[in-house]
Amino acid sequence: MKKMLFIILALSPLALLANDQDVQTDIIQRTVNFVIFVAIIYYLLADKLKTFFSDRTKSIQAELDKVQATLEESKKKVQDAKDELENSKKIANELVNDANADVNSIKTRISETFDNEISNLNAAFDGKLEIETKKMKKQIVAEILEELLSDDNISIKQNDLVNIILKKVA
Numbered sequence: 001m002k003k004m005l006f007i008i009l010a011l012s013p014l015a016l017l018a019n020d021q022d023v024q025t026d027i028i029q030r031t032v033n034f035v036i037f038v039a040i041i042y043y044l045l046a047d048k049l050k051t052f053f054s055d056r057t058k059s060i061q062a063e064l065d066k067v068q069a070t071l072e073e074s075k076k077k078v079q080d081a082k083d084e085l086e087n088s089k090k091i092a093n094e095l096v097n098d099a100n101a102d103v104n105s106i107k108t109r110i111s112e113t114f115d116n117e118i119s120n121l122n123a124a125f126d127g128k129l130e131i132e133t134k135k136m137k138k139q140i141v142a143e144i145l146e147e148l149l150s151d152d153n154i155s156i157k158q159n160d161l162v163n164i165i166l167k168k169v170a
Contacts, residue, residue: 141165144164144165145165
């Protein structure tokens with residue numbers, strides 16, 4: 001910047017003095033005064049301007065660093081959320097598979113329980129049928145014996161009575 005200012009100040013008299021006519025001006029004195037004025041201003045304000053701009057640069061850099069840190073933190077959170085989503089999908093698939101396996105297991109147990117219950121009921125029915133059959137046979141035998149024994153007109157021998165009972169029971 002200093003070089004640019006020096007070049008402008010050095011070339012400005014040439015531009016101002018480039019004239020065909022013979023004109024007398026005090027441009028040289030004005031230029032020297034201007035250079036002295038700029039030098040005094042630079043001497044008085046240079047340190048303050050440097051400090052201001054370096055502080056401004058530092059504050060801008062601090063803001064940029066803060067934004068970069070926030071950006072990195074956001075990227076990390078996004079990646080963590082993606083990882084958690086993938087993990088959740090895996091867990092959900094495992095839960096669905098476990099639930100399906102449990103449902104199949106429960107279906108199998110219920111089916112086995114019903115089959116066992118049906119076979120128990122069939123066995124109980126067969127047992128009751130057998131008991132009722134025996135009861136009926138006893139009842140029939142008792143009725144026949146009562147009928148035979150109550151009639152006084154008929155005289156039956158013991159062997160005949162046994163044969164009649166065996167025929168009726170069989």
